Amino acid sequence: MSNVLITGITSCESRGVEALARAIAEQLTSEGGNRVTVLTQTPALDEEALASTTARCVADPFVVSRSWQQMRPQESPAELIARSEQLLAETDLVIATGGDLHTSDYGVSTPYLRALTAAQQRDIPTAVIGQSVGPFGDPADAEAWLTVADRCDLLTVRESVSHRYLVGKLGLPEHRVQLSSDPAFLLPTATDERTSAVLRPLGLTPEDPYICLAPSQGITRFSALGEMQHAAALTRLATALVRTRKMPVLLVPHCHDSRPHNDDRILAARIAEAAGMPQVMALPGALTASDYKGVLARAELVISERLHAAIGALSGGVPAIAIGHSHKFNGVLAETYGDTVDVDDIHADVRAFAQDNTVIDRIVHDTDATVLRTTLQQRLPLITDRARSDFAQINRLLAG
Structure with missing residues (x-):
């Protein structure tokens, strides 16, 4: 040993x-x-x-x-x-x-x-x-x-x-x-029983489809964006997804930091309140990385500002796209999907996302989750x- x-x-x-x-x-x-x-x-x-x-x-x-x-x-x-x-x-x-x-x-x-x-x-x-x-x-x-x-x-x-x-x-x-x-x-995924128990308080059964949005409280520190501008863009995205995709949006606070500038629970609660619609819900509880992977792995689509929330989805066979501030985001996602997927279809720079409404429109209307899922499932074993x-x-x- x-x-x-x-x-x-x-x-x-x-x-x-x-x-x-x-x-x-x-x-x-x-x-x-x-x-x-x-x-x-x-x-x-x-x-x-x-x-x-x-x-x-x-x-x-x-x-x-x-x-x-x-x-x-x-x-x-x-x-x-x-x-x-x-x-x-x-x-x-x-x-x-x-x-x-x-x-x-x-x-x-x-x-x-x-x-x-x-x-x-x-x-x-x-x-x-x-x-x-x-x-x-x-x-x-x-x-x-x-x-x-x-x-x-x-x-x-x-x-x-x-x-x-x-x-x-x-x-x-x-x-x-x-x-x-x-x-x-x-990373192992939480059991089906555990994942169902996490989703039950939100009124979701194993058969209910949903989209996950994983916001990053800390991303503005590395992207010269104002917090209000960033939160407003995420709120627009969440509400547009509900209206267009006709399913709930779960806000996944992947970082439970003791330092407020990096605690995603603060931002998730802010988005849920600003959205003003019951279909936009912040996932509660002191959940583990495996718990989050269980939730992400049941989603129809995951949009993430936290790279490892995206990886939690991808490794569970669920299509994910990233809103990022550095090359690590498009690099990891491009590697995961391979050359047949245009990197612009799976990654948006956070500055463009917050400042250009057409980026949100493209994410909401043009993301083909079925194509991404098929490509991902072919690449995931590699x-x-x-x-x-x-x-x-x-x-x-x-x-x-």
Whole structure:
């Protein structure tokens, strides 16, 4: 039995982060029989969220986020160093995830290389799996990432945009990076009984069709949009979907953040109130990533500003389109659907969405969910096989 350290996890308050952590931990524990330790900013919360995986969650000693300080132990620099040394001393492999941490978008890229760098200095094998990478605005960040990437034993990205960036722009040798997919494609879905129980308070039975809309409270921070303008556009979209598609719209708050600027429950409630129609409903409750996947996997169509809500739908065989602010959105969706689907049919830039009413009209009237579903079902085995391949290679590393 090997000890695996997972880094790149911020907090399972984001159900997208939970989806990543849970999918990876379950592959390593249930399938691989390994001991898993997850480095996180919210260890007690994440220990509970990942309890079924038997993963141990500890406060990340390499990265200490000021915005989550109240949710982790207070430690001196010396205590952090001592704990990081102890963790590495008992580690056989460090796996980095995070989805899209390694970009200039959020300003935290280089700090999340520390665990990998420390492991490589001690000749502990390292892997980066299912990541989107770049673009880097600061050459120093790009150089720091390349230094780590050059020593990784396994490096995979989840879409071709990142692959082209690493090879074509940053000059990483093509044999050093593999095209894979997001590990969250392997996240288990909640049982039918559990999903029905979640939907029942909203008056929905298993036979009732509906559309899901997953809004992002935090997206305006990265897109220079005003919150009121953004919420108004989402409200127009939700009401137009009800009127045109003749089915309810469920608002899916995929991120339950303790920080209001990133808590989707606030925005979902705001949209439901502004819509003023009973068919626009915010999904209530402290739901898990698997719970949300169960709801998303029953939808007729999912429109999402949270990438992992879209992945929850896609991995359940349900067509999803994204409203995004960076290349990761169109990259992952384009990779999932393949070349036969026009990227403009599955992705809208959030700035255009909020400022141009024709974008909403196109989403509501022109999205052909049946065609997207058929294409997705043909592509999905390839996408999930890529994710499973990462873990087959990890098992070979550990057996090595």
